[in-house]
Amino acid sequence: MSASIPDGMSADEKRAGISLAAIFALRMLGLFLILPVFAIYAKDLPAGGDMALVGIALGAYGLTQACLQIAYGAASDRFGRKPVIVFGLVLFAVGSFVAAMSGDIYGIIAGRVLQGAGAISAAVTALASDLTREQHRTKVMGMIGASIGLAFAVSMVGASLLYSAIGMPGIFVLTGVLSLFAIFIVLKVVPAAPVVPRQPTWPSFVEVLTNPRLLRLNFGVFSLHLLLTAMWVLLPSALISTGGLPVAEHWKVYLPALLLSFTVMVPAIIAAEKYGWMKLIFNSAIVLLIAVQFGFSFFSEGLYPMAFWLMIFFVAFNFLEATQPSLISRIAPPHAKGAALGVYNTTQSLGLFLGGVFGGVLVKYSGPVSVWLAGAGLAMVWLLLGLTMTMPALRAKQQSA
Secondary structure, three states: OOOOOOOOHHHHHHHHHHHHHHEEEEHHHHHHHHHHHHHHHHHHOOOOOOOOOOOHHHHHHHHHHHHHHHHHHHHHHHHHHHHHHHHHHHHHHHHHHHHHHHOHEEEEEEEEHHHHHHOOOHHHHHHHHOOHHHHHHHHHHHHHHHHHHHHHHHHHHHHHHHHHHHHHHHHHHHHHHHHHHHHHHHHHHOOOOOOOOOOOOOHEEEEEEEEOHHHHHHHHHHHHHHHHHHHHHHHHHHHHOOOOOHHHHOOHHHHHHHHHHHHHHHHHHHHHHOOHHHHHHHHHHHHHHHHHHHHHHHHHHHHHHHHHHHHHHHHHHHHHHHHHHHHHHHHHHHHHHHHHHHHHHHHHHHHHHHHHHHHHHHHHHOOOEEEHHHHHHHHHHHHHHHHOOOOOOOOOOOOOO
């Protein structure tokens, strides 16, 4: 990195941010393309009418992610970030092709489990931290978060069109191809990682798992992704049955909601960092999540109310998704950064898995409102933890508003 540019992002930092954001986007694009159409596709599969199995298929990816994120993070501390990322992307591609060739929901669940075995999130975010200075780390994490949001937006627009053109098997094949292309970016575009002292030992995990500040953020990302997956068990069918919108036109709701959310999310991130308002805005985003759960429970009859609550959800989700990895990287000790991000991404993946499972089971046995109310309760617990959180120092200033 250039030492002659003390304040602005260096060329290597910009290159690292853009290329790592592209890797996340390519991988997440394949995952997100499934969300708007899978519950509808599953109805034509053997046993696909069982909402519990549909929820498991959506969340199974998160199960192996949860089991392997710590191992991947520690492996990246010991063997290097890039080899671990490439290995994970290969596994992800294999799982995508397995799901593409499956003719029943059980085979798709198996493919999703294999996809999750490519648990590279911790290694990618650790590499982003390695390649950026602290004062620019939130910007790079924000680029990664924004790329995920952009992938989500593209998926919402393109999923129904792709589903009509190539079907769900074709979408799974596309997912595998995108993962293979991401390997090219890792090897040819991402800057070389610096050599730093690393300590991939059990004391590193003990240090991470006993840090109250890290534990709060881990619970937060768990809750955020549980709410996300549970929502997608319900929303596609609700847009058809309550909103009267056919699946081919769901993008007309998703795209405006996402674009409007970005107009709020970006200034919020800038204000949080520039004026030291991180804690205030962070907890305000959690309050928005609580409002969304109650809004979908009691005030979502019709297309426009659902579109409104979806936009509010995206405002909160995008802000929290962009800021939490940066907070983790700033709080974690340098020698255990990969381990800390591994634990963080493990809890994120566990949220993805349990969101699908609990969402499917609750809607099957208790109805949709029970899913939203359970989500509201979880977000309230998160808010209590957030109110007691101390934000990390940045540039020698303690931002603990």
